[in-house]
Amino acid sequence: MKHQQGLRRDEGFSLIEVVVSMLIFAVLSSAVVGLVVKTLQTSTKADNKNAAANLADAKKEYFVGAAWDDVVSDTDTVDADGTPWTSAAQGVAYTVKSTVALVPNTESACTTNGAELTRKLVTVDVTWPGMTSDDRVTNQTFRRIYQADAAKIPGAAAWQLNVPSFSSSGAVTWGGLGGIAVSAYDSNGSLAASAVTDRTGCAVVSDLPAGGYSLVVNTPQHLGQNNQQRQTAAVTVQAGKISVPEALRYAPSSSAKLKLVTVSGYNAPTNPWTDQSATFFADTVGGYQTRTTCAGTVDPLYTACLGTDGTVGRLFPTAYSGYLGSCADTKATTSDFVPRWIALDVPTVAVNLGALQYKVVPALSTGVWTVTATHASGPSCTGQTIALGTTASGAVNRVGLPQGEWTITATSPAGAKATATVTVTTTAPSSPALLVTL
Structure with missing residues (x-):
């Protein structure tokens, strides 16, 4: 009897035990493989960013020691060692873009109109395939002008663009709006040069011969205080100096949601935004701004019209007073409101009928x-x-x-x-x- 029990103990694992063991092993292996892959990806991303930082530093040092006339804008495609990239065998292809702008010896080129151009500001950007916006590597340096070179200096223009930000209490602060293209057109309407605002909101348009120019920003889904996308500023450029117009307030197109509030028992006979041909008035820096009912499938977020659901958009984010109806006899909103461009922050505004x-x-x-x-x-x-x-x-x-x-x-x-x-x-x-x- 004891011998038979011993034989049963030596029979080995059952099929269920084997399957369960294999399943556990597969789950653990999958987790380990995922961790290894993630670690390799993180390591590769760090290596790419480190190589980009080294390339940016090397380019900056080159400009520090270069002759004045050699400090010019250029773009190179190189490998991690700085060798011109010609094939995939060299690994990642890094694009090193250098932008050179003539600037005055001030904290910001956008602060002093008529300041003399005494330095070249060199901005080096390094990008590579597969990078994210957070991976971008940027480096800047100045190259001072020598007195003997002064006669070679053309003029420049700079424009400061500011955008509002709102605290939880609604308080407004203004900061620089980066990434916006600024173009300079000469007196004949021809494009002379262009630049992009940096993270402080300042754009410097360099190498402009003396004369009159129009600075233009025209970024889709952005507006100035007059609720127009295209904004201009006139400047007169002098040789060797920078011309700076008044700073521009420019922001993403914003919106609000109008909610109809009726007196009990006195409902609108039809949809007040459509069949009544109701018009929304907003008191802005440019006077009354009307928003007639949108036609068809027109989007009220980016068109100067009033949506069938009460959405009113294409507004600069500043304080407005609302009116319902084609004439502003009485304010229809209980208080002034500020439209926003972030969906979660868009205000709902009570409009009284x-x-x-x-x-x-x-x-x-x-x-x-x-x-x-x-x-x-x-x-x-x-x-x-x-x-x-x-x-x-x-x-x-x-x-x-x-x-x-x-x-x-x-x-x-x-x-x-x-x-x-x-x-x-x-x-x-x-x-x-x-x-x-x-």
Whole structure:
């Protein structure tokens, strides 16, 4: 009996035990392989960035010791050792781009108009295939001008671009807007030169012969304070000096979401953003800005129109006052608001609709009357007519309208008219306005 039990202990592993063991081994192996691959990727990324940093340093040192006339913009494609790259056998191909700009001896080229150009600012950027935006390697150095070289210096222009940032409390601070192209056009409208703003928001357009120029920024989905994408500044360039216009406030196109707030029992007769032909007014540095209803599938985020869901976009991020209706009789927003370009920060703005109550008299009149509300034209106002539908004589009607003074007109099938002029507010009227038959 004991011998038989011993034989069973020597029979080995069961099939289930083997399968479970293999499964555990596969899971552990997969985790180890993934860790090894991740480690190799991290090591390769670090090696690439280290090589790029060395190439940038080497290029900078070259410019420090180079003759003045040899300090010029150029682009090289090299391997990690700095040898011109010709084949994949050399490994990673690094692009070393050097940009040279004439600048004054000031903290920023964008601070002093008319300052003498006494230095060359060399910016070295190194990029390579597969890198991310965080991997970018940039190095800068200055090359001072010698007095004997002064006669060779052309003029330059610089422009400072600033963008707002908002704290959690809504406080605004202004900082430089980097990565925006600035172009200089001569008096004939021809492109003379261009540059890109650095991380401080300053762009220096170099090597400009003396004369008049227009500096232009025209970046898609960005706006100036007048809610226009294209912004210009006129400068007069002098030889050996830098011309700096007033700093420009420029920001990504921003938006807000308008939420209609109605008086209880006084709903809009139709979609207030479309069928009522409602217009949104915003008080900006450029005066009233209108946003008529968007046509078709036009996107209100990047077009100066009002979406069917109340979205109003293509606005510079500054304080606005909202009005509903084609005339700004009464502010429709409870407070000023600032549109934002980050989706999570886009504000929802309460827009108040007024309350109108009316009926046609005398009640003995028969038939169905067609009713319209008309707002007369006025300052910053083209006038507006809204269809309110139909009513029977003597019936009390309650409807929401933009605030302000309106003329309510009812027309019978026979052409008879009944009118009344009312001031619509957010307070529900205690009795209907009487449309008296004319």
